[in-house]
Amino acid sequence: MSSRVVIAEDLYLLRDGLVRLLQAHGFEVVAAVESGPELLAALTTERPDVAVVDVRLPPTFTDEGLQAALAARRAVPGLPVLVLSQHVEQLYARELLADGSGAVGYLLKDRVFNAGQFVDAVRRVAAGGTAMDPEVIAKLLASTARHQPLGALTPREREVLELMAEGRSNAAISQRLFLSESAVGKHTAGIFGKLGLTPSDDDNRRVLAVLAYLGAARG
Amino acid sequence: MRRHATTIGRALALGVALGGLALADVVLVALTAAAMVLLTFGLIFFFMPTTRLIRRRTMMARRLTGRWLGVEVPPSYRPPPPPPRPQPDGWYRHERQLYKTPRWPAWNNRLNWMFTDPATWRDGLWLFLNPLVGGVLLLLPLGALGSGLAMPWYWAPQAAPLGVAVAVAGAASAPWLLRCYAWWNRLLLSPTAKSVLSGRIRQLDRVRLEVADSQAAELRRIERDLHDGAQARLVAMGMMLGAVEELVDRDPAAARTLLAKVREASSTALTELRDLVKGIHPPVLAERGLGDAVRALALDSPLKVTVTVDLKARPDSPVESAVYFSISELLTNAARHGGADRVWIDISTRGRTLRVTVTDDGSGGAVPSRGGGLHGIERRLAAFDGVLALSSPPGGPTTATIDLPYALTGLEPVRPSMPRWKLAVVGLGWGLGWLPLFPQGLVPMVLKLTGQDVRSWFLALHLPEPWQWPMIVFNIALGLTMYGLAISLPIVHARRHPAREGAGPDR
Numbered sequence: 001m002s003s004r005v006v007i008a009e010d011l012y013l014l015r016d017g018l019v020r021l022l023q024a025h026g027f028e029v030v031a032a033v034e035s036g037p038e039l040l041a042a043l044t045t046e047r048p049d050v051a052v053v054d055v056r057l058p059p060t061f062t063d064e065g066l067q068a069a070l071a072a073r074r075a076v077p078g079l080p081v082l083v084l085s086q087h088v089e090q091l092y093a094r095e096l097l098a099d100g101s102g103a104v105g106y107l108l109k110d111r112v113f114n115a116g117q118f119v120d121a122v123r124r125v126a127a128g129g130t131a132m133d134p135e136v137i138a139k140l141l142a143s144t145a146r147h148q149p150l151g152a153l154t155p156r157e158r159e160v161l162e163l164m165a166e167g168r169s170n171a172a173i174s175q176r177l178f179l180s181e182s183a184v185g186k187h188t189a190g191i192f193g194k195l196g197l198t199p200s201d202d203d204n205r206r207v208l209a210v211l212a213y214l215g216a217a218r219g
Numbered sequence: 220m221r222r223h224a225t226t227i228g229r230a231l232a233l234g235v236a237l238g239g240l241a242l243a244d245v246v247l248v249a250l251t252a253a254a255m256v257l258l259t260f261g262l263i264f265f266f267m268p269t270t271r272l273i274r275r276r277t278m279m280a281r282r283l284t285g286r287w288l289g290v291e292v293p294p295s296y297r298p299p300p301p302p303p304r305p306q307p308d309g310w311y312r313h314e315r316q317l318y319k320t321p322r323w324p325a326w327n328n329r330l331n332w333m334f335t336d337p338a339t340w341r342d343g344l345w346l347f348l349n350p351l352v353g354g355v356l357l358l359l360p361l362g363a364l365g366s367g368l369a370m371p372w373y374w375a376p377q378a379a380p381l382g383v384a385v386a387v388a389g390a391a392s393a394p395w396l397l398r399c400y401a402w403w404n405r406l407l408l409s410p411t412a413k414s415v416l417s418g419r420i421r422q423l424d425r426v427r428l429e430v431a432d433s434q435a436a437e438l439r440r441i442e443r444d445l446h447d448g449a450q451a452r453l454v455a456m457g458m459m460l461g462a463v464e465e466l467v468d469r470d471p472a473a474a475r476t477l478l479a480k481v482r483e484a485s486s487t488a489l490t491e492l493r494d495l496v497k498g499i500h501p502p503v504l505a506e507r508g509l510g511d512a513v514r515a516l517a518l519d520s521p522l523k524v525t526v527t528v529d530l531k532a533r534p535d536s537p538v539e540s541a542v543y544f545s546i547s548e549l550l551t552n553a554a555r556h557g558g559a560d561r562v563w564i565d566i567s568t569r570g571r572t573l574r575v576t577v578t579d580d581g582s583g584g585a586v587p588s589r590g591g592g593l594h595g596i597e598r599r600l601a602a603f604d605g606v607l608a609l610s611s612p613p614g615g616p617t618t619a620t621i622d623l624p625y626a627l628t629g630l631e632p633v634r635p636s637m638p639r640w641k642l643a644v645v646g647l648g649w650g651l652g653w654l655p656l657f658p659q660g661l662v663p664m665v666l667k668l669t670g671q672d673v674r675s676w677f678l679a680l681h682l683p684e685p686w687q688w689p690m691i692v693f694n695i696a697l698g699l700t701m702y703g704l705a706i707s708l709p710i711v712h713a714r715r716h717p718a719r720e721g722a723g724p725d726r
Binding site: 055056062063086087089090091092094109110113114139142143 | 482485486489490493496497502503505506507511514515518519520521
């Protein structure tokens with residue numbers, strides 16, 4: 001059975017493009033809206049499997065979309081939301097992750113260009129995982145650069161940490177870095193040991209632990 | 220009692236000192252008069268030294284009025300003319316004359332500056348009147364005290380009570396007359412409303428020029444960035460797409476590689492545009508306002524930054540932007556030069572003033588002239604009458620304080636106006652309260668008490684005898700009530716309807 005999607009984007013061309021892209025990959029688009037209030041109504045009545053939301057929406061053209069998404073997640077805990085934006089801020093990423101229930105994504109709009117990876121991110125969020133933009137992770141790591149335990153990681157472990165923080169599974173990381181899955185598992189164990197985190201077999205739980213650790217480290 | 224005695228003693232002592240100075244001004248007056256006589260003969264060379272001398276004297280009077288009498292008297296002169304600048308051919312021009320050296324043009328400019336400044340002439344007026352005014356106001360109490368005490372001896376022993384009364388009156392009036400003297404100084408020596416305004420206009424002119432300048436530079440930078448960045452990339456993408464169009468049938472594999480390149484180029488162009496937008500007006504500032512924008516800034520900084528924000532309303536967008544970029548610059552400075560680990564940013568408001576303090580635990584020693592950054596902040600803030608105060612002793616900590624006095628325009632307290640009937644009662648009270656109180660109340664009362672047989676237009680006295688007193692009492696009570704209502708109604712109204720702040724709360 002195909003996933004049901006709600007799309008919120010105010011630019012017609014981009015909205016239409018997103019609808020086509022997701023339909024082509026087997027999603028069922030139940031609503032494609034263009035403003036904050038419409039989005040909130042669609043999210044709470046349709047209860048989609050995943051929502052793809054632009055941060056800046058009418059009528060105020062501020063962070064209308066993000067606010068609507070957060071409000072909907074308060075009403076329907078764990079409602080999967082993938083937020084798209086022209087710019088990424090750690091501040092917004094923290095707000096999305098704050099409730100600790102996962103099933104959130106936060107990507108630059110540019111990532112839509114790579115259809116395969118974008119659809120993969122949507123599927124991951126729909127399944128309760130996370131999809132953080134590499135740029136968010138880069139900023140997060142840059143601002144925690146002087147933090148001691150992170151400095152103890154080997155370059156390879158750092159790469160694995162970055163991909164893990166983006167929300168990827170061991171299988172995806174191994175594909176990306178041309179490593180065997182068991183090698184990735186070894187690196188993961190090393191990272192968790194150095195950072196003093198308890199390892200978990202569940203991918204989603206693991207990602208949230210890493211993000212929480214990075215967030216706390218920069219205090 | 221003791222306090223009064225010290226106040227009076229101090230006033231007498233200050234009166235003697237300042238009064239002596241005022242009397243000594245007679246010498247200066249004579250000199251000035253002589254210079255003016257010479258001036259009428261065309262000897263303008265005496266004008267400037269005399270004016271300078273008078274200015275020195277009035278500056279001293281301003282200082283003493285501030286320090287001794289507690290009344291601030293700011294100087295009122297126009298700023299001196301800038302040094303003359305040579306023409307491209309090396310000559311100095313003043314009106315239609317050319318000079319080889321800057322000496323004469325500078326002299327002419329200074330003469331013109333002193334001659335046309337109204338403050339020069341007000342200074343002169345003060346100087347000519349000061350011996351008289353100062354002598355009377357400052358030495359009169361001492362004279363009264365002395366002559367009062369001496370009265371029993373040189374006049375008659377019976378006059379002793381009168382003498383004591385005169386002496387007491389003289390001593391008691393000393394502090395009050397001293398204050399009158401301070402007002403006199405302030406009247407002639409402080410800037411007039413007109414000169415304050417013209418000074419303000421000059422300052423605004425300068426700031427406007429700087430703002431226009433930096434805006435033009437900013438636009439040029441944006442134009443250049445767009446021209447060399449996104450625009451060039453779009454052209455390249457168009458060309459690559461043209462090539463793809465030709466290749467797509469002949470060599471699909473090559474076309475696919477080219478398309479990947481186009482995608483990469485579009486992604487780079489987007490990144491560049493994003494950075495450019497961030498430099499013009501950061502999106503998070505537009506979306507969330509100053510508080511969250513600074514929090515986002517703090518999160519991106521490699522330092523440990525603590526942000527506290529107490530903003531009741533969102534400042535105007537240009538103010539927000541100026542404050543944001545100033546804080547961003549201060550943060551960068553703390554990380555780059557100060558060697559800091561921790562930074563505390565505090566944004567607060569008091570009335571309509573927005574205050575930002577940025578404190579770091581770095582090594583200190585920052586000076587505004589060293590880097591262009593701090594100077595840039597000052598320029599940015601000047602457009603909104605804002606000032607940057609920097610305290611950075613060697614060894615730290617560095618504290619930068621930004622004050623923007625009129626940043627929060629929306630915070631004008633809005634007091635709901637009184638209903639019309641209350642306004643009418645207040646007006647009636649102030650306008651007619653005197654009528655029952657004085658001519659129809661207190662005056663007939665006095666007449667009746669002293670037993671005078673005048674009726675005139677006093678209503679109460681035309682009534683039969685038993686009704687006269689009740690009428691008088693009623694009139695007095697009516698008058699007092701009218702005044703009482705006129706005073707108390709606005710006070711009660713203000714207490715029941717406190718002033719509301721004119722803007723909504725910050726999200």
